[in-house]
Amino acid sequence: MCGITGFWNPSRTNERDLRFALDPMLDVLDHRGPDERGSRFFREQGVAMGHTRLSIIGLACGHQPIETDDGDYAVTVNGELYGYKRVRTQLACQQYECSGKSDSAITLPLYLRDGIGFVEQLRGEFAIVLFDAREQRLILIRDRFGIKPLYYHAGDNSLVWGSEVKSILKHPDVTPRLCPKAAVHQMMQVMVPGSTAFEDVHAVKPGHMLIATRRGDRLEIETKRWWDFEFPTSHETGVDPGEYVQGVQGRLIDAVATRLEADVPVGCYLSGGIDSCSILGLATNLQQSPIKAFTIAFDSDEYDESNIAKRMAERTGAEQELLRLTEKELYGPAFERATWHAERTFYNTLAVAKWHMSRRVRACNYKAVITGEGSDELFGGYPFFQRDWLGRDDEGGIFAGAILAEADQTHAAWESLCGFTPSWIQPWMLVLDRVKPLLHSSIQDMLQTYDPIAEVAGAIDPDMVRGRHRLDISQYTWSKTMLEGQILTWGGDRMDMANSMEARPAFLDHHVAEYATTIPPDVRIRDGVEKWVLREAMVNVLPRELYERKKFAFMAPPAHTDPVKRAAVEEMIHHWLTPERVAAVGLFNPAKLSKFLSDAWHETDGTLARRNDIMINHTLQLHMLHGQYVEGLPLPAVD
16 A cells, blocks of 8 residues: 655656656655655656555565566556465466565566556556556556545646645646635535546546557547446346345455455454444454454444444454544544545545544554445445435435435436436535535636536446446446545545555455346345345344444534534634635635524524535635645644
């Protein structure tokens, strides 16, 4: 697990200039790889490749960039490639030698054997940048679900890339600017796939590669999709559900076993949900020694599930590390630092909680944990999936306002794409409606011709939803937007790697995922029970109360639920949202925003109060991002 960055500019061929440009880009990624740093320059081509290393596999032999003996090929890898020993042995039998025994060492021999199609042989979570000097070709590759991040900026005749946007913004040819359109998307929580918070900085989409080829003094850039989360156009009927239960069980055991392999200890994140408890239960049986389990506890019974996590830890004999968080930890300096790491806004302080948790993991001398992300996406776990297929069954409880809309919403672009407007985007449509009157007049003018809801729909490949079941469509569209843009970024990699800690989401193993798409909808959700097939696969692993429990909202308590949290938020508002600063940033009308902030705390409707919390978080963070990245303000220290 590492940080990768670099650039290609055919007109920049002075090695001193190359190094002076690359070093600051590496400096800002030090948190991703504090163990070692490496660089490789192709001076005549104007290529600079950099790497910061977090050593987990091949501790003494994993230096990067990796290159061939003739120096014509070089690669940097961020992530983990599983099954590498078997691949390395196969390559050796075919007279393709690996440089070293780290997992990343298999990439160049595979490329030399298979060309760009080598990526299909890889299992794991990864971002890869490979330079082929013979073909004058640079390839940026992102894993199937986008577990590992990879961003780029394409200039007039240059390409800059990085594991995080902040490294790209350090390049001398890139000017940090917030994107007004992206600001609106952040306020409504849903980013357009492939976009970021910053002007002219883009994300390589999950399952895609970007290929830059030199043609004279020009770089020609193309993108190619090499994998997708594809559902069939029809599902088998009359099949024994037990076959799918066994199929899920076997593949998940293999995925967890694979992710336990490392040259350092591997722990588990443990909430009180089915997903992480299943992971811990399987890991306990696969591992000879007790597993270290890390749990977050909140100071609100409505949002805290640490009691169930504790019982699961006791059941498995795990050594549990419990981290209790209050307003002191969730707001103030930690909130600001989490925003800097996220590089976008987040609607709930769960991101801050995850930052604290990864910090605790490292303090316990662990560098890697297995996590439960992806289970809901594969097996229909979220309440909006069930609503899209089976209709409404309640008003949402604490989900209302943040995860479920209290009234049905429709949008023409989504109706045309899917045949319905997915329930997952409906609450964010209501947030957008509430945000629009607060925006600066220039942003409102922009929205006369720019429809954020339609832009998100337009980024979905219609061929991947056409003719599919409603549940499949809902799962697919969520996975192409919110899984990558939210759960795997500010809820995953960015908060974990902020403290040099690697997360391994076993459910997102592509063998598990590809099998899950074949499971009939009425086996994923059966008799109104979400993730039924997973529950049955894990029935002897989970405590009875958890096996029978409905989906729980893993969120931090919003500020409106506690006067102490409200006071902590107001302190940030007084610093970051002064009329002068709001006017200078230019995204909101200062007077209208001030009135909203004053009125928000008096809201008595729980759904609207949660929505107000979301808007306040996003507004604060947009101004923080401007301060941190555009103005260059220093980050505060965290106790």
